[in-house]
Amino acid sequence: MNRVRDPFNLHTNRPGTTFAAINILRATATTAASAATTAATEIRDRAAEKAAEATKSAAWQQAVETASRAAEFAEQAAERTRHAVAGAVAEAAEVAEAAAKEVERTLDQGFQSQSASERQIEEQSYLEQGLLLPGAAKEPPEDEDEDDPENQMAAFSIPRHVPSFTDPARQAEDRLWAAATRQRAGPSSGGAGGVLGGVQDKVGGFLNPDRRSLPMYKDKPYGYGPGGAGRPRPLLRKKRVLGFLTLVVLGMLWFTGVFDDHHERARAKLGDWGWLSSEGGTAGKARSKADWLRRRERVVEAMELSWDAYERYAWGYDEFHPVSKTGRNMAPKGLGWIIVDSLDTLMIMNLTSRVTHAREWISKSLTWDQDQDVNTFETTIRMLGGLLSAYYLSTEYPHLAPITDDDVGAPGEDLYLEKARDLADRLMSAFDTPSGIPYASVNLGKFQGLPSHADSGASSTAEATTLQLEFKYLANLTGEKDFWDRSEKVMQVLDDNQAPDGLVPIYVQPSTGRFHTQNIRLGSRGDSYYEYLIKQFLQTKKAEPIYQEMWNDALHGIRKHLVTYTENSGFTIVGERPSGLEGHLSPKMDHLVCFLPGTIALAATEGLSEREARKKPGFWNKQREADMQLARELMQTCWGMYRYMATGLAAEITYFKIPSDPLPESTTHVSPPDSIFDTPSTPESPASWRKDFEVHQFDSHNLQRPETVESLFYMYRITGEVKYREWGWEMFKSFVNYTAVEDGGGFTSLSNANVIPPVTKDNMESFWMAETLKYFYLLFSPEDLLPLDKVVFNTEAHPLPIFEVGRLLKTGWERKPRATAAAGEK
Numbered sequence: 001m002n003r004v005r006d007p008f009n010l011h012t013n014r015p016g017t018t019f020a021a022i023n024i025l026r027a028t029a030t031t032a033a034s035a036a037t038t039a040a041t042e043i044r045d046r047a048a049e050k051a052a053e054a055t056k057s058a059a060w061q062q063a064v065e066t067a068s069r070a071a072e073f074a075e076q077a078a079e080r081t082r083h084a085v086a087g088a089v090a091e092a093a094e095v096a097e098a099a100a101k102e103v104e105r106t107l108d109q110g111f112q113s114q115s116a117s118e119r120q121i122e123e124q125s126y127l128e129q130g131l132l133l134p135g136a137a138k139e140p141p142e143d144e145d146e147d148d149p150e151n152q153m154a155a156f157s158i159p160r161h162v163p164s165f166t167d168p169a170r171q172a173e174d175r176l177w178a179a180a181t182r183q184r185a186g187p188s189s190g191g192a193g194g195v196l197g198g199v200q201d202k203v204g205g206f207l208n209p210d211r212r213s214l215p216m217y218k219d220k221p222y223g224y225g226p227g228g229a230g231r232p233r234p235l236l237r238k239k240r241v242l243g244f245l246t247l248v249v250l251g252m253l254w255f256t257g258v259f260d261d262h263h264e265r266a267r268a269k270l271g272d273w274g275w276l277s278s279e280g281g282t283a284g285k286a287r288s289k290a291d292w293l294r295r296r297e298r299v300v301e302a303m304e305l306s307w308d309a310y311e312r313y314a315w316g317y318d319e320f321h322p323v324s325k326t327g328r329n330m331a332p333k334g335l336g337w338i339i340v341d342s343l344d345t346l347m348i349m350n351l352t353s354r355v356t357h358a359r360e361w362i363s364k365s366l367t368w369d370q371d372q373d374v375n376t377f378e379t380t381i382r383m384l385g386g387l388l389s390a391y392y393l394s395t396e397y398p399h400l401a402p403i404t405d406d407d408v409g410a411p412g413e414d415l416y417l418e419k420a421r422d423l424a425d426r427l428m429s430a431f432d433t434p435s436g437i438p439y440a441s442v443n444l445g446k447f448q449g450l451p452s453h454a455d456s457g458a459s460s461t462a463e464a465t466t467l468q469l470e471f472k473y474l475a476n477l478t479g480e481k482d483f484w485d486r487s488e489k490v491m492q493v494l495d496d497n498q499a500p501d502g503l504v505p506i507y508v509q510p511s512t513g514r515f516h517t518q519n520i521r522l523g524s525r526g527d528s529y530y531e532y533l534i535k536q537f538l539q540t541k542k543a544e545p546i547y548q549e550m551w552n553d554a555l556h557g558i559r560k561h562l563v564t565y566t567e568n569s570g571f572t573i574v575g576e577r578p579s580g581l582e583g584h585l586s587p588k589m590d591h592l593v594c595f596l597p598g599t600i601a602l603a604a605t606e607g608l609s610e611r612e613a614r615k616k617p618g619f620w621n622k623q624r625e626a627d628m629q630l631a632r633e634l635m636q637t638c639w640g641m642y643r644y645m646a647t648g649l650a651a652e653i654t655y656f657k658i659p660s661d662p663l664p665e666s667t668t669h670v671s672p673p674d675s676i677f678d679t680p681s682t683p684e685s686p687a688s689w690r691k692d693f694e695v696h697q698f699d700s701h702n703l704q705r706p707e708t709v710e711s712l713f714y715m716y717r718i719t720g721e722v723k724y725r726e727w728g729w730e731m732f733k734s735f736v737n738y739t740a741v742e743d744g745g746g747f748t749s750l751s752n753a754n755v756i757p758p759v760t761k762d763n764m765e766s767f768w769m770a771e772t773l774k775y776f777y778l779l780f781s782p783e784d785l786l787p788l789d790k791v792v793f794n795t796e797a798h799p800l801p802i803f804e805v806g807r808l809l810k811t812g813w814e815r816k817p818r819a820t821a822a823a824g825e826k
Contacts, residue, residue: 289782295729296780300349302736302747303773306764307346307354309746310338316361322746323762331372331444335379336362340386342769344798347393347400348786349777355401363415368423371445376430376438377463381796382766384427384470387420389798391477396801417477424474424483435513436489437464451510458507458516464490466528468536469794476803484809491536492813495550500581501557502550504529518580522562523590528795530554531595534603535792540805542606546815551603553818555627558596561585563630563665566692567657569672571640572633575662587656594638594650594707595795598714600631607788610719628719633671635715638708639727643677644693645700648734649753650708653699657692674723695754701761702753704739706771706797713779717788728779735772771797 314320314327318337321327330337339358346355391414394401423444430438430449439449440459451457468487475484493513494504506525507516522530533551537544561581562574574593576586604627605613614620641650663669672689681687709728716724738758739747747768752759774797778785791799 292725292780295732296777298736299732299773299776299780300351302732303345303349303769303777304351304354305740305744306746306769306773307342307351309741309744310764311354311357313745314338316365320746320764321762322741322748322764323760325745331370331374333367333370334365335370335372335374335383336366337382338766338769340366340390341382341766341796343386344389344393345769345774345777347390347397348774348799350400352401359401359415362419366419368419368426368444371443373441373443373450375463376427376440376442376449377460377466379423379442380427380467380470381794381798382770384420384423384474385794385796385798385800386770387416387423388470388473388477389794389800391416391420392799392801420474421478424471428482428486431486431490433510435510436486436493437508437510437513438467438490439510455507456509456516457511458509460525461494461504461506461508461515462525462528464508464510465494466532466795468532469539469792469800472536472539472809473800473803475809476805479808481808485812488812491547491550495815498816498818501560502553502555503557503561503577503581505580518583519576519578520561520580521576521578521590522558522574522596523576523588523592527590527592527595530558531599531795534599535794538602538607539792539800539802541802543805544811546811546813548603549815555600555603559630559665564658564662565667565669567659568692569676569689570669571637571656571689571692572630572669572671573637573656573658574634575658585658585662587658587662589637589641589654589656591641591650591652591654591703591705592707594634594641594711596711597631597634597638598711600627600634601711601714601718602788604628604631605718609717609783631715632719635711635724636671636674638711640677640689640693642708642727642731642734644690644695645702645754646756647702647738647750647753647758648730649702649738649750649758650705651695651700651753652703652705653696655694655696657694697752700752700754702739702750702758703761704735704747704749704765704768704772706767706775709772709775709779710793710797713775714788716779717783725779728776732776767796 309322309325310320310327313322313325316334316339317327318330318335319328320338329335339361343355343358343362346352346358390401394414394416426444426447427442429447430442432449433439437459440452440463441450442448443450452459468491471483471487475481494508496513497504497515499505499515503520504526505515505517506519506521508514509516520526530551533547533554537547537551542548558574561577562585563572564575564585564587565572566587573587573589574596576588577583578586601610604624608616610628613624638650641654642648644654645651676687676689679687679689681690709731712724712728712731715721716728735747738753738756739750739760741748741760746764749761749763749765749768750758751761786799789802791801793799
C-alpha cells in the first residue's frame with residue numbers, strides 16, 4: 001500500500017493542536033488586517049498633506065473644496081481596503097478550516113491503514129527528530145492472517161521515489177507540497193511577499209511615492225514544485241505550513257476580487273508636472289532630436305494616465321466622466337466607443353499590454369447584435385475606422401500589436417477584420433434609400449436604416465460623404481465590391497447637384513438626393529466632405545483624379561466666397577454663408593474649421609514634403625505656392641484662437657471682427673508676423689490683435705478637439721518649420737495644466753476655457769485619445785513614423801494604407817459637364 005506522509009505535522013491528538021494551522025492563518029489574517037489599517041491611515045495622512053498644500057497655494061474657497069474632496073477620497077479608500085481585507089480573511093479562514101479538517105481526515109485514513117511494524121518505524125523516526133508523536137498507533141486486528149496474499153500486499157511499501165498518480169491522499173499531499181515549497185517574492189519583486197505584499201501593492205501608490213506603477217497583469221500560477229525524497233526538517237515544515245496558509249489567503253483574496261485585473265492593472269499617476277514650467281517655455285525651446293523625443297514621452301504619459309483612468313473607473317463603458325469617475329453606455333451591451341476608438345493610438349505608442357487588454361474586451365464582449373439606433377457617420381469613422389486601422393497596424397507593424405493565437409494560420413479571419421466586416425454589413429442598411437444617400441442612423445440589430453428625426457429627415461452632407469475611405473479600404477481587403485460601389489454612388493449623386501463653385505450646402509435628402517437648405521460652411525456638417533475629396537484621391541495612389549478635380553473646384557470656391565481678413569491685424573479667416581452664396585458672410589469659425597490648413601497643405605504637395613515637391617519636375621506651380629501660403633495664414637489664425645483664451649485652449653466657436661464690406665481673398669494682403677502674439681496685453685490695455693477676436697459666453701467651452709494639432713502635424717511634416725512643433729508643445733502644456741483631473745483621473749473637457757481656474761465639463765471625449773493625443777505624439781515623432789506617402793488618416797485620425805486599385809475596383813461614374821470651369825491653374 002502507499003505510505004501516507006505527514007510533512008506538515010497536521011495529524012496529532014494533542015489537545016489544541018488539531019487546528020494549529022488555523023491559528024497560524026488567523027495570525028496571518030490579523031497581520032494583514034493591521035497592514036490594511038496602517039495603509040488606510042497613511043492614505044488619510046497623505047490626503048491631509050495634499051489638502052494642506054492646496055490651502056497654502058490656492059484661494060481659501062478652492063482649498064476648502066480640495067480638502068473636502070481629499071478627505072472624502074481618503075475615507076472611501078480606507079473603508080474599501082478594510083472591508084476587502086476583512087471579508088477576504090474571514091472567507092479564507094472558513095475555507096482553510098474546512099481544508100484542514102479534510103487533510104486530517106485523509107491522514108487518519110492513511111495512518112489507520114498502515115501495518116503495526118510500519119507505524120513503529122514512523123514513530124521512531126519522529127522521536128529521533130525530536131518531534132511530537134502522532135496519535136497512538138492502532139494495533140492490527142488479531143485475526144489478520146499474515147499468509148494471506150492481500151495482507152502481504154498491504155505490508156509492502158512503495159518506494160518514495162515512485163509517484164502514485166491515482167491515490168487521492170498522494171494527490172492532496174503533492175498539491176500541498178508544491179504550494180509550501182514555493183519561494184517568497186524577493187527584493188526584485190517590487191514589494192513584500194505574502195499577504196502584506198498584497199496589501200502593499202494594493203495601496204502602493206500612496207505608501208511608496210517613488211514607485212511609478214503596479215504590475216500590468218496578475219502573474220500566472222507556477223507549476224507544481226519538484227517532489228523531494230527525504231523527510232522535511234521541522235523548521236522547513238513550519239515554513240511550508242505558513243506558505244500553504246498564505247497561499248490559501250491570497251487565493252481567497254483573488255477570488256473575492258481584491259486582485260482583480262481591472263483594479264490591479266498598472267496605472268499611470270499624475271506625478272510631477274514640473275516640466276510644465278521648465279521645458280518648452282519662451283526661454284526653453286527644444287534644440288535637439290532628443291528634446292522632442294522627451295516631449296513625446298510626456299504625451300505617452302498623458303495617454304497612459306487617460307487610458308488607465310478610464311480602465312479603472314469606467315472599463316467597457318462608451319462614455320467616461322473623469323471628475324465623477326463614472327461611465328455610461330450608449331447601448332445595452334456597450335459599443336466599445338472608447339476602447340475601439342483609442343486602440344490604434346495604443347498601438348502606435350507601443351503600449352502593448354494595454355492593447356492586449358483592449359483586444360480581450362473586443363474578443364469577448366463586443367457585439368453588434370443589439371437593438372440599438374446609432375449614428376451612421378460616427379459609427380463608421382470611429383468603430384469601423386478604428387477596427388480597420390487596428391487590422392492594418394497589426395499586420396503591417398506586428399511588433400506594435402502581435403497577432404495572437406486566434407489569428408495564426410487563418411488569413412482573413414483576424415479578430416479586427418471579422419468585427420469590421422460584421423459592422424459594415426449592418427451599416428450598409430443605411431444606404432438602402434431611393435437616392436443612395438445614406439440615412440443618418442441605422443439600427444444595428446435590425447439591419448435597418450433610419451432617417452433623421454430632425455431637419456425634415458435630411459442627412460448631414462459631411463456625414464454622408466465621410467464614409468468612403470473606410471468602405472473602400474474594406475472592399476479592397478475583402479473583395480466585396482458592394483462596399484465600394486455604394487460608397488462611390490453617394491459621391492456621384494451629390495456631385496450631380498452641380499453645387500456652384502464646388503461649395504455644398506450642409507444637408508441632403510436621402511429620398512431625392514437633392515440638397516436641403518442653403519447653409520454653406522466648413523464647420524459642423526460641412527467640414528469632412530472637403531477633407532475626404534483629396535484623401536480619396538490619395539488613398540488609391542491617385543488612380544481617381546475625379547476627386548482631385550472636385551477638391552480643386554471646392555478650394556477655388558472657398559477662396560472666392562468664404563476667405564476674408566480681419567479689420568485690425570489682417571488675420572486670414574474662413575467665414576460662413578448661412579443663407580447661401582448670395583447671402584451675407586458671417587465671420588464665425590468653428591474650431592472644426594482648423595482642419596483646413598493641414599488639408600490644404602496635404603493637397604498642395606500630395607503627401608510629399610514641400611522641399612521634395614518643389615524639386616519634382618513639372619509638379620510645382622504658382623497655384624500650389626498660393627495654396628501653401630493660404631495654409632500658413634490659416635494655421636496662424638487657428639493658433640491665435642488658442643492664444644486668445646485665458647487657459648491657452650481654444651473655444652468651440654470664435655468670431656472675428658471684419659469690415660462691414662468684407663475684403664475678398666484676392667485683395668493684396670500681408671499677414672501679421674507670428675511675434676504679434678507676444679505683444680504685452682492687459683485687461684485694461686489689450687493688445688491690438690486681440691480686438692480681432694471675440695468669444696461668446698456660450699461658445700467658450702473646449703471639448704479637447706484635435707483639428708488644430710492635426711493641422712500642426714501636417715504643417716510640420718510638409719514644411720519642416722519647427723515653429724509648428726513649438727506651438728503644439730504650448731498647446732499640450734495647456735491641456736495638461738488645465739484639464740488634468742485630480743487623483744490621476746484622466747483629463748476632462750471644459751465648460752469654460754476662458755477663466756482660471758476653468759469650469760470642467762466632466763467628460764473625456766473618445767477623440768481625446770483617438771485623435772488629439774495621437775496627433776501630438778506624431779507631431780513630436782520622427783517623420784518616418786506613418787509617412788504621408790504611405791497612409792491617409794480618416795477624419796477620426798485612424799491611419800489607413802494607400803493601396804493600388806485592382807481591375808475589380810474602380811471609379812464607376814463620371815462628372816456631368818459644368819457650365820464654367822474653376823479658375824486658377826493647378
